[in-house]
Amino acid sequence: MMGFLDHFLDHLQPNAVWALVIIFVLLVIATLISYALKLKNSSRDYSELLSRIHSWWVMATLFAVVFLLSRSTALVFFAFISFLALKEYLSLIPTRRADHRVLFWVYAAIPFQYYWASMEWFGMFIIFIPVYLFLFMPMRMVIIGEVDGFLRAAGTLHWGVMITVFSLSHIAYLLVLPVEGNPIGGGAGLVIFLVVLTQLNDVSQYVWGKLLGRRKVIEKVSPNKTWEGFIGGVLTTTLLATLAAPWLTPLNLYESILAGLIIGMGGFIGDVIISAVKRDLKVKDSGNLLPGHGGILDRVDSLTYTAPLFFHYLYYLHY
Amino acid sequence: MSMFANILRYLFFGLVVRPVVMIVLGLNVRNRYRLVKNGPAIVIANHNSHLDTMVLMTLLPFRLLHKIHPVAAADYFLRNRVLAWFALSIIGIIPLQRSVKASHSDPLAGATAALDRGDILILFPEGSRGEPEKMSELKNGVSHLAKRHPDVPVIPIYLHGLGKALPKGEALLVPFFCDVFVGETLFWKGNRQRYIETLTSRFEELDAECCHSDEWDNDE
Numbered sequence A: 001m002m003g004f005l006d007h008f009l010d011h012l013q014p015n016a017v018w019a020l021v022i023i024f025v026l027l028v029i030a031t032l033i034s035y036a037l038k039l040k041n042s043s044r045d046y047s048e049l050l051s052r053i054h055s056w057w058v059m060a061t062l063f064a065v066v067f068l069l070s071r072s073t074a075l076v077f078f079a080f081i082s083f084l085a086l087k088e089y090l091s092l093i094p095t096r097r098a099d100h101r102v103l104f105w106v107y108a109a110i111p112f113q114y115y116w117a118s119m120e121w122f123g124m125f126i127i128f129i130p131v132y133l134f135l136f137m138p139m140r141m142v143i144i145g146e147v148d149g150f151l152r153a154a155g156t157l158h159w160g161v162m163i164t165v166f167s168l169s170h171i172a173y174l175l176v177l178p179v180e181g182n183p184i185g186g187g188a189g190l191v192i193f194l195v196v197l198t199q200l201n202d203v204s205q206y207v208w209g210k211l212l213g214r215r216k217v218i219e220k221v222s223p224n225k226t227w228e229g230f231i232g233g234v235l236t237t238t239l240l241a242t243l244a245a246p247w248l249t250p251l252n253l254y255e256s257i258l259a260g261l262i263i264g265m266g267g268f269i270g271d272v273i274i275s276a277v278k279r280d281l282k283v284k285d286s287g288n289l290l291p292g293h294g295g296i297l298d299r300v301d302s303l304t305y306t307a308p309l310f311f312h313y314l315y316y317l318h319y
Numbered sequence B: 001m002s003m004f005a006n007i008l009r010y011l012f013f014g015l016v017v018r019p020v021v022m023i024v025l026g027l028n029v030r031n032r033y034r035l036v037k038n039g040p041a042i043v044i045a046n047h048n049s050h051l052d053t054m055v056l057m058t059l060l061p062f063r064l065l066h067k068i069h070p071v072a073a074a075d076y077f078l079r080n081r082v083l084a085w086f087a088l089s090i091i092g093i094i095p096l097q098r099s100v101k102a103s104h105s106d107p108l109a110g111a112t113a114a115l116d117r118g119d120i121l122i123l124f125p126e127g128s129r130g131e132p133e134k135m136s137e138l139k140n141g142v143s144h145l146a147k148r149h150p151d152v153p154v155i156p157i158y159l160h161g162l163g164k165a166l167p168k169g170e171a172l173l174v175p176f177f178c179d180v181f182v183g184e185t186l187f188w189k190g191n192r193q194r195y196i197e198t199l200t201s202r203f204e205e206l207d208a209e210c211c212h213s214d215e216w217d218n219d220e
Helices: A002-008 A014-040 A047-069 A071-092 A097-118 A122-144 A150-176 A186-212 A227-248 A253-281 A296-300 A303-318 B003-025 B051-059 B062-067 B081-091 B109-116 B141-148 B192-209
Strands: B027-030 B041-045 B068-073 B094-096 B120-123 B154-160 B178-182
Touching: A014 A047, A014 A186, A014 A227, A047 A071, A047 A186, A071 A097, A071 A150, A071 A186, A071 A253, A071 A296, A097 A122, A097 A150, A122 A150, A150 A186, A150 A303, A186 A227, A186 A253, A186 A303, A227 A253, A253 A303, B003 B027, B003 B051, B003 B062, B003 B081, B027 B051, B041 B051, B041 B141, B051 B068, B051 B120, B051 B154, B051 B178, B062 B068, B068 B081, B068 B109, B094 B109, B109 B120, B109 B141, B120 B141, B141 B192, B154 B192
Parallel strands: B027 B178, B041 B120, B041 B154, B068 B094, B068 B120
Antiparallel strands: B154 B178
C-alpha cells in the first residue's frame, strides 16, 4: 500500500503533499469559525460567508486533485483557468462584430502558451505572446479591414491576453522549473507557495480592513480598501512567507521577506485593477461561476500580478 | 420518432451539445427555479443565433430531451434531405410553414398535437434571428398557441451573448459566456393584443435586468 502511494506521488516532493494537507486544515478551521460565528450571532446573515467558504472547498479540492494526479493534469488545469478568465473578460468588454475571427486566434494562443511551458522552452514561453501574438493580432484585424474602433479593440484585446494568459501562465512555468533548483518543494511547492499566499493575502487584507479599516486608499476605484487592511495584509503575508519559504522554496530569510512583500503588494494592485475594469463597465462581479466570490476574474485578479512578479524574482535569484 | 433516432439524439446532446454549451460557452443562469420541471409547456426566447436552441435544450432537464421540440421554419430547415433528417430526427423540430397561404391546413397542427401529448415546445416569437443582440417585434404565432392551450404555461427566457459567440452568417464558434434570464411564467390573457403587449414588456424587463456593456460610453 505504501509502495503504491509512493509511486502514485512520485512527481511531488513530500513537502508539497504536506502543504496540500495544510490547506485543508486551514479550511476546516475557517469552516468551524464561520459556523461558530453563525451560532453566536444568529441575527446576522452569514450566508455570503458560508457560500464563499463552500466555494473555497471546491476550489481547494480541485487544486489538490490535479496536483496529486500528475504534472500534466495541473498544467491543463491552469490552462483551463486562463481560458475561463479570458472568456469572462471578453464577455464583459464590448467587442466588435468584425473581430470575431481575431478572437478565435486569441483563444487559440492559450494551448500554445501552456505547451511551451510544458516542454520547458523558456525562450518561446516568454516571447510568444508579447512578440508573436501581439504582432499577429493587429495584422489579422487589418486584413478584416474594419477601422472604426480599431485602436480601442486592439488595446483591449492585447491587455486582456496579457493579464489572463501571459501573466497567469507563469504559474505553469513555476511548476515545470527544474527540481534541482528547489529540492525540498519542487515546482509544485513553488506554485502552492505562490497561490496559497496570494489567496491568504486577499483574505487577510479583507479581515484587517474589517477589523481596523478607516483610511481609504483609492476610494474612486475600490471604496472598501483601506490603508489598515492593506498594511495588515502585507505584514501578515510577509510573516507567512518567512514561515513557509524554508519548507517549500529555495529562498533564504531575507529573500522570503521580499517575496512576501512582492506578493502582498502585487496582490493588492492586481485586485484593484480588476476592480477598476468592473467599475468602468458598471458591473459588480465579473461573473457568477464561484458562489460568494463572483466570477473567475474576481478570484484570480491578484494572481495576474503576483504570478509574473514572484516568478521573475525567484528566477533571477535561483535559476 | 424511431428508437434509433432517439438514441442518436440523446448521444448527440449528451456528448456534443451539452459539453459545448457548458464548457466552451458557459451559462450564467438567473432565476433557474422558474424553469419547468415537466411538460406540457412553451418556452419562448429572443433569437440571435443557432446556438439559442442548443442553450434552451441544455437548460431543460436532460431526461425530458425526447419531449422537447423546437418549432422551426420548414422552408429553412427542410431545404435539403440531410438537413431535414438532422433537424427532424436529431434536433427534433416541429416544422412550421411560414407562409400560411402555402398550405390550406392548420399551420399549428403539429405544435398543438405535441402540447396535447405533454411535450415542451421551444418558440422564437421574433420569427427569425435578425440583428445581432437586438430584439425585433413579436409575431402572433405564440398567442394563437396560447389561446388554444390556456392551461399550458409559457416561460419567457432572455438570452444574451450568443449573438457574439455564433452570429448569423458565421460558421466559426467563438467562446463567450451566455447570460440566461428566466422570466415569470405567463398564461393566456383572453385577448391577443394584451397578450403580445404583456410578453413584449416581460422581455423588456428581462432585457433591462441584463448587464449592458455592449457599447463603449453607454453612460454618456
